[in-house]
Each structure stands twice: as structure tokens, then as C-alpha cells.
Amino acid sequence: MPKPTVIELSKDPKSAFDVDPILDTDVVLPDRSHLRRKQRQRPYRSLVWGAFVALVVLVMADAVWRFISTLLAEAPLLGWFAAGCASIVALGIALFLLRELTALTRMRRVDRIRAVAEQNWELADRNTAVAFRESLAQFYRMEDATLRSKRDIEPDLKEALTGADVISLTEQAFLGQRDSDAQKILRSSARQVATITAFVPLALVDVLGALVVNIRMVRQIAEVYGARSSLLASVRLIRAIAAHLMATGALALGDDLISSVAGGSVLSKLSRRFGEGLVNGALTVRVGIAAMDVCRPMPFRALEKPRTRPEVTAALAGIFGKE
Amino acid sequence: MIMTTRDQLADGLDRIGETLNRVAFEPVIRLGVTGLSRSGKTVFITSLIENLRNRDRLPNVVAVREHRIETAHLQPHPNQLVPRFDFESHLDAMTGKDPIWPVSTRSISQIRLSLRVRPRGVFSGLRRARTVHLDIVDYPGEWLLDLPLISQTYETWSKAAMDVADGLRTAKAKAFLEESEAANPAEAYNEATADRLSSAFTAHLRAAREFGYSALAPGRFLMPGDLEGAPVMAFAPLPPSDRPRGSLAKEMEKRFEAYKTSVVKPFFLAHFSRLDRQVVLLDVLDALDNGPAALADMQTALEDILDVFRVGETTFLSKLFAPRIDKVLFAATKSDHIHHSQHPQLDSLVQALVRRAKDRADYNGAETRSMALASFRSTSEGNHRCGGEDMAMVEGRLAPKGIPGASYPGLIPTDPKDILDEAHSRISEWIDWSFALGRFLPPKGRDATKNGLPHIRLDDAVEFLLGDKL
Numbered sequence: 001m002p003k004p005t006v007i008e009l010s011k012d013p014k015s016a017f018d019v020d021p022i023l024d025t026d027v028v029l030p031d032r033s034h035l036r037r038k039q040r041q042r043p044y045r046s047l048v049w050g051a052f053v054a055l056v057v058l059v060m061a062d063a064v065w066r067f068i069s070t071l072l073a074e075a076p077l078l079g080w081f082a083a084g085c086a087s088i089v090a091l092g093i094a095l096f097l098l099r100e101l102t103a104l105t106r107m108r109r110v111d112r113i114r115a116v117a118e119q120n121w122e123l124a125d126r127n128t129a130v131a132f133r134e135s136l137a138q139f140y141r142m143e144d145a146t147l148r149s150k151r152d153i154e155p156d157l158k159e160a161l162t163g164a165d166v167i168s169l170t171e172q173a174f175l176g177q178r179d180s181d182a183q184k185i186l187r188s189s190a191r192q193v194a195t196i197t198a199f200v201p202l203a204l205v206d207v208l209g210a211l212v213v214n215i216r217m218v219r220q221i222a223e224v225y226g227a228r229s230s231l232l233a234s235v236r237l238i239r240a241i242a243a244h245l246m247a248t249g250a251l252a253l254g255d256d257l258i259s260s261v262a263g264g265s266v267l268s269k270l271s272r273r274f275g276e277g278l279v280n281g282a283l284t285v286r287v288g289i290a291a292m293d294v295c296r297p298m299p300f301r302a303l304e305k306p307r308t309r310p311e312v313t314a315a316l317a318g319i320f321g322k323e
Numbered sequence: 324m325i326m327t328t329r330d331q332l333a334d335g336l337d338r339i340g341e342t343l344n345r346v347a348f349e350p351v352i353r354l355g356v357t358g359l360s361r362s363g364k365t366v367f368i369t370s371l372i373e374n375l376r377n378r379d380r381l382p383n384v385v386a387v388r389e390h391r392i393e394t395a396h397l398q399p400h401p402n403q404l405v406p407r408f409d410f411e412s413h414l415d416a417m418t419g420k421d422p423i424w425p426v427s428t429r430s431i432s433q434i435r436l437s438l439r440v441r442p443r444g445v446f447s448g449l450r451r452a453r454t455v456h457l458d459i460v461d462y463p464g465e466w467l468l469d470l471p472l473i474s475q476t477y478e479t480w481s482k483a484a485m486d487v488a489d490g491l492r493t494a495k496a497k498a499f500l501e502e503s504e505a506a507n508p509a510e511a512y513n514e515a516t517a518d519r520l521s522s523a524f525t526a527h528l529r530a531a532r533e534f535g536y537s538a539l540a541p542g543r544f545l546m547p548g549d550l551e552g553a554p555v556m557a558f559a560p561l562p563p564s565d566r567p568r569g570s571l572a573k574e575m576e577k578r579f580e581a582y583k584t585s586v587v588k589p590f591f592l593a594h595f596s597r598l599d600r601q602v603v604l605l606d607v608l609d610a611l612d613n614g615p616a617a618l619a620d621m622q623t624a625l626e627d628i629l630d631v632f633r634v635g636e637t638t639f640l641s642k643l644f645a646p647r648i649d650k651v652l653f654a655a656t657k658s659d660h661i662h663h664s665q666h667p668q669l670d671s672l673v674q675a676l677v678r679r680a681k682d683r684a685d686y687n688g689a690e691t692r693s694m695a696l697a698s699f700r701s702t703s704e705g706n707h708r709c710g711g712e713d714m715a716m717v718e719g720r721l722a723p724k725g726i727p728g729a730s731y732p733g734l735i736p737t738d739p740k741d742i743l744d745e746a747h748s749r750i751s752e753w754i755d756w757s758f759a760l761g762r763f764l765p766p767k768g769r770d771a772t773k774n775g776l777p778h779i780r781l782d783d784a785v786e787f788l789l790g791d792k793l
Contacts, residue, residue, distance in 0.1 A: 002714060017769055
């Protein structure tokens with residue numbers, strides 16, 4: 001073994017300011033900053049909105065109150081009926097708000113879990129990883145029991161020595177079945193969209209149909225990953241997916257995709273409608289993959305992220321025939 | 324028991340006010356930075372602040388990668404009684420025309436860096452950027468060595484200190500032992516004897532420190548801060564004896580108790596027990612360079628230090644009453660002085676050194692990590708032919724003059740157990756390997772394109788320590 005030495009150099013070595021940093025792994029995490037809108041500073045906005053909403057609610061409540069009280073004075077029977085209706089509506093609204101709120105908190109929880117999951121696991125230690133596994137298990141414990149037993153396997157962590165191993169096992173245990181469920185939904189939706197576009201003769205109706213199928217798919221996928229369906233949550237989800245699609249440029253579809261599926265088959269050349277069906281089906285697949293990306297409580301690591309081409313091929317093979 | 328009931332009550336009230344302030348207004352993260360002297364605390368803090376102000380070199384910090392940190396600036400610290408960490412002059416020293424390492428920490432100091440951070444998550448769109456204050460508290464690791472004293476009596480401490488002096492074979496240790504044997508503990512106290520004894524004891528501690536020993540209490544004797552020369556700093560261990568009123572031993576005991584109540588306790592209550600996160604910097608490479616005994620001693624010191632850490636998970640209730648350290652980072656500094664292919668070995672050596680402390684911290688729910696770090700990277704890497712062999716070396720400006728040079732410090736064995744076994748046998752040289760560090764000065768040529776200071780894994784350290792709060 002050579003002895004420790006110090007030598008003098010004839011010329012100046014490179015300054016540490018100019019050399020590349022020492023990196024431990026070449027794992028490059030996806031930059032998700034595009035998912036967050038650039039924030040504008042408008043502190044007064046929420047105040048104005050809050051005041052506006054309060055005003056509207058006040059006006060409505062007042063109107064209902066006056067209506068019922070006049071009705072009670074003039075025709076007591078009708079008045080009591082109206083009061084009953086009003087309280088049922090009020091109860092309904094309260095329940096709706098409660099549901100929205102729980103759905104939102106649940107989503108927020110996924111966000112928190114996800115934030116932890118996005119760290120560089122090659123560097124993290126085992127305890128952090130085990131803690132993460134716990135939080136994920138806790139999250140899915142609230143799901144319907146039958147669904148859970150179908151989808152979760154308790155991973156055996158004895159074999160896993162490093163944080164990265166634990167994370168891989170966790171992903172396989174909790175997300176393996178969910179991924180394939182989501183994939184099934186994605187394929188069947190793509191098939192539906194392609195069929196609708198190809199066979200519904202009316203313009204605009206097919207667009208509407210595709211839209212409905214897409215929205216349904218996104219909600220189903222979100223539910224597979226443990227989100228609760230709710231209005232606000234869906235809106236937010238669809239917005240996130242749209243942003244994701246824009247950022248990844250997934251919407252810029254070219255002929256290459258059509259050829260990848262139809263493979264120069266005569267079919268798409270014969271009929272323009274079939275070609276359109278293909279493109280729309282492929283788009284649905286992209287939307288679905290984006291939905292998986294956004295809803296999944298952790299990024300794809302050990303499990304493979306579904307890719308567009310194979311998915312499109314698998315989804316549409318039934319309709320257009322295998323090459 | 325470290326705190327009496329009254330202490331606890333006063334402290335608790337104080338904390339409730341402080342916590343309400345934190346929860347209601349702006350979160351404060353208190354980051355304690357410590358390490359034995361020359362472990363690189365000052366450089367760590369300076370580089371941390373500079374790199375948080377100019378965030379070009381922190382790719383592994385998630386908040387930086389997501390561009391969520393809007394600004395970072397230094398602010399006057401609300402606590403007016405503690406000296407401010409002199410960031411500007413340290414940075415000037417390190418990046419000036421003739422860069423040198425800054426002078427070392429003598430006492431406690433703190434500084435506040437305020438970050439404007441945009442939140443993440445579902446409601447991020449609805450919320451404005453918030454301010455997070457990062458209070459960095461820099462204190463000598465020697466002071467931590469004092470914390471175990473709180474639970475010791477003069478008698479037990481004397482015995483332990485005499486044993487250490489006995490085990491050491493330095494000239495100063497011998498001189499002190501002769502001095503203490505000559506003194507009669509039961510005789511009437513006179514200032515001359517007390518002074519002779521305590522200065523011999525202090526000299527012995529300093530000599531031992533120079534020799535590379537670190538497990539030495541009382542720590543203020545090594546790092547007196549502003550108490551230099553006060554009677555509370557002038558005591559020494561004595562052989563066991565009766566301690567009649569007015570005797571030398573009685574006076575020494577009084578001073579020892581005074582040291583506990585007026586030096587150690589205030590530090591513990593006002594600073595140490597309020598930290599949220601802690602970095603312990605270790606100059607492992609220097610200990611390897613100094614030989615097995617120095618490394619063994621570093622391990623002992625570490626274990627003493629870490630026993631006192633009030634680590635544990637911060638839950639909602641405990642947050643209101645006693646903020647505790649919930650993350651501890653052990654970092655081997657100056658790892659730019661070895662080739663990066665050696666970093667895994669260095670890292671596993673640190674892990675082995677802090678194992679016991681880590682187990683304890685894990686048990687209490689605190690998260691710990693260890694890494695090989697360079698707060699301010701001073702070298703680049705390159706291969707050179709040397710003695711007929713092509714060797715992977717680090718290059719830079721050699722201390723003390725700054726002439727260009729390259730160093731090959733030797734290879735660290737892959738199994739840390741081998742190293743520690745050798746260390747415990749306290750032999751004077753490593754058995755079948757050798758290690759000698761070439762020392763480098765900070766690099767010149769700060770470039771204009773990329774801001775911040777070059778480093779190794781400082782961003783991983785920041786992510787571990789602060790990532791969840793940003």
C-alpha cells in the first residue's frame with residue numbers, strides 16, 4: 001500500500017469553485033415545480049371573496065327565512081312544509097360540505113405522504129423509510145376492508161437492509177395491485193373513447209362522450225389510490241392533471257403515435273373516423289397516466305410507470321386487431 | 324435531576340409564551356451547531372448561511388429545487404444578550420484575496436436567518452409565502468462535556484478526573500498530580516495553594532487537549548469564554564478526604580457547586596434545552612491523523628456528549644412544554660481532504676463512532692443521520708504519478724503558504740470495527756496502515772456564474788435538518 005504523501009504541483013490546480021460537485025447517486029428526481037402555479041401576492045383577494053360569499057349566503061338565508069315566515073302567517077300548513085324542505089336542504093348542504101372537507105383533508109394527506117416520498121431514498125436511512133411505510137399503511141387502513149385485503153400485502157421488512165430497499169418493498173406491497181387496477185380502468189376508458197369517436201356519427205356528441213369518459217376515468221383512478229370522490233377534489237385533480245399534461249407536452253401528438261398503434265394498417269387510412277378514434281384513445285391513455293402520476297402517493301420507483309405506446313396498443317388491440 | 328421544580332416552572336412559563344408566539348406568528352427553527360474545537364463549526368455556519376442566501380449550489384434541497392424559497396436574509400436576533408455570529412468577517416476571511424480559514428469559536432454566538440418560503444400542498448394556491456426563521460446557535464462542544472457534571476458531586480467528579488490524569492502520561496498531568504499530592508485537602512484554605520492547584524489542573528487539561536484528547540470536563544477550562552480568571556473557574560480535583568469548614572477541600576467543593584449552578588445550568592436552560600435540530604461536527608480525519616488514542620478519546624467524548632441530548636419526538640403536547648431535539652446529524656467534516664472514493668469508508672466510521680448515541684436517539688424517537696461532509700470544499704481531485712504509482716489525489720492550496728499541491732492521505736480501512744478495535748488498544752500508531760492528512764487552505768477564484776460556496780453534501784445536510792420545515 002502506498003504511503004501517505006504530499007507533493008507540490010508546478011501549476012495551479014483547478015479551483016474548487018469551478019469543479020463539478022460530488023454527487024452520491026445519479027438519481028435525478030422529477031422536477032415537479034411546474035405543478036405549482038407561480039404565486040401572485042394578493043392578500044386582499046381572499047378577503048374580497050370571503051366577504052362576497054358571506055353576502056350571498058346572507059341574502060339567500062334571509063330570503064328563505066322571510067319566505068317561510070310569511071308563508072307560515074298566511075298558510076300554516078304550506079309554511080311548515082316549506083320549513084321542512086328548507087331544513088332538509090340545509091342538512092344536505094351541511095353533509096355535502098362535510099364530505100368535501102374530508103375528501104380535501106384526505107388529499108392533503110396524500111400530498112404530505114407524497115412530499116416525504118419524493119426525497120432521495122438512496123441517501124435516506126432505514127428508519128425514515130420504515131416511518132414512511134407506516135404512514136402509507138395508516139393511510140390505506142381507512143379504506144374499505146374488502147378492497148384493502150385484495151390490494152395490500154404486508155411487506156416483510158426483515159430482508160430489507162437499506163432505506164431504498166424498504167421503499168421498494170413498500171411500493172410493491174401497497175401499490176402493485178392498485179397500479180394494475182388503475183391500468184385496467186385506463187385501458188377500458190381508452191377503448192370506450194376510441195369506440196365512441198369511431199362510431200358515434202354526430203359531431204360534438206362524441207366529444208362530449210369522450211369528456212365524460214375521461215372525467216369518470218380520472219375519478220376512478222383517484223379512488224383506486226385512496227382518494228374520496230368529491231366536487232372540489234375532482235376539480236383540483238383535473239386541474240393538476242391538465243397542468244401535468246401541458247408541462248410534459250403530452251398533448252402534442254404526432255402521426256408517430258397513430259403509426260405505433262395502427263402500424264400503417266389500412267384501417268386508419270381507409271377511414272378518417274377510425275384514425276380519430278385512435279388519436280382520442282391515445283389521448284385518453286395519456287390523461288390516465290397523468291392521473292396515475294398525480295394521484296399516486298409516491299413516485300414510481302421499483303414498479304414501472306406505464307408507458308403510452310404499449311398501453312395504447314393493449315387498450316385498442318381488441319378493436320383494431322393485433323398486428 | 325437536571326432541573327429543580329422551580330427551574331422547571333419558570334422555564335415552562337417562559338416556553339409557553341415562546342411557543343404561542345411560534346405557533347401564532349412565524350415558525351422558528353433552532354439549529355444547534357456544535358463540535359469539539361477545530362471541528363469546523365464556524366466554516367459550517369458561514370457556508371450554510373452563504374449557500375442559503377445564494378442557492379445555486381443546493382440541488383438536493385427539495386424546497387430549493389422546487390424554487391419555493393423566495394429570499395433569505397440575515398436579521399437582528401431577538402435575544403440581545405448573546406453575541407452575534409460574525410458571519411461577514413468569517414466570509415471575508417474565507418473568500419478574500421488571500422483566503423484563510425476563520426478563527427475558531429471561543430464562546431456561544433447566534434444568528435438569525437429569515438427565509439421566505441412558499442408553501443406546498445393542496446392549499447398552496449390559497450396561501451401566501453410564509454416566513455421561517457432559522458436561528459443558528461453556535462457553541463463549543465466542550466461546554467456539552469459539562470452537562471454530565473450536573474448530576475455529579477464534587478467527590479465523584481474528583482475521583483474520575485484524577486483517574487484520567489493518572490492514565491495520561493503527559494508532563495503536565497504528572498506535574499498536576501504531584502501538586503495535588505503535595506497539597507493537604509483538609510488544611511485551611513489559602514488562595515495561593517488553590518491558585519497553584521487550579522492552574523496546574525487547567526494546564527494539564529489544555530496539554531491533554533493539545534495531545535488530542537477530548538473527553539475532558541469541565542469544558543469551560545478549555546473554552547473559558549468570558550469567565551476567564553473568575554474564582555468559579557479556579558478549582559481542581561483533590562484526593563478524597565474530610566472536608567471541614569474553611570478547608571481547602573471545602574472551598575474547592577463550593578467552587579465546583581458554583582460552577583454547576585451558575586455556569587452549566589444557565590447554558591443548559593437558556594440554550595441547549597431549547598434546540599430543535601442539532602448538528603454535531605466531528606473532525607474524524609484529524610483524529611485518524613493523530614493516531615488510535617486520539618480516536619478512542621474522541622469516541623469517549625462523543626458518548627459523554629450524546630448521553631445528555633434531550634432527544635425525542637416532538638408531539639403536540641410536548642411541543643407546548645418542552646421543545647426537544649428531534650433530528651441529530653453527525654457529520655465528519657473536512658471530507659474534501661480525502662478523495663471522494665474514500666467517503667463511504669469515512670461515513671461508516673462515523674456511523675460506528677456514534678452507534679451507541681444513535682441507538683439511544685432512535686429509541687427516543689429522534690431521527691439521526693451521519694455523513695461525510697465538507698462545508699466549504701477546498702480541493703479538486705486529480706490523478707498524479709507518485710513513486711511509480713498512479714494515485715487518486717486531492718489538489719489545492721497547501722497550508723500554510725498556499726502553494727499549489729496534491730495530497731494522498733492513505734486509505735481508510737473498509738471495516739470501521741478494525742479501526743475502532745485498534746483505537747481501543749490505545750497504541751501509538753495504526754498497525755498495518757497509515758494515514759496522514761495534507762492540509763489545504765480555502766480555494767481562490769470565486770466565480771461569477773454560480774453563487775454560493777462549493778461544498779460536499781451540505782445540501783443533503785440541509786435537507787435532512789430543515790427539509791420538513793421548508
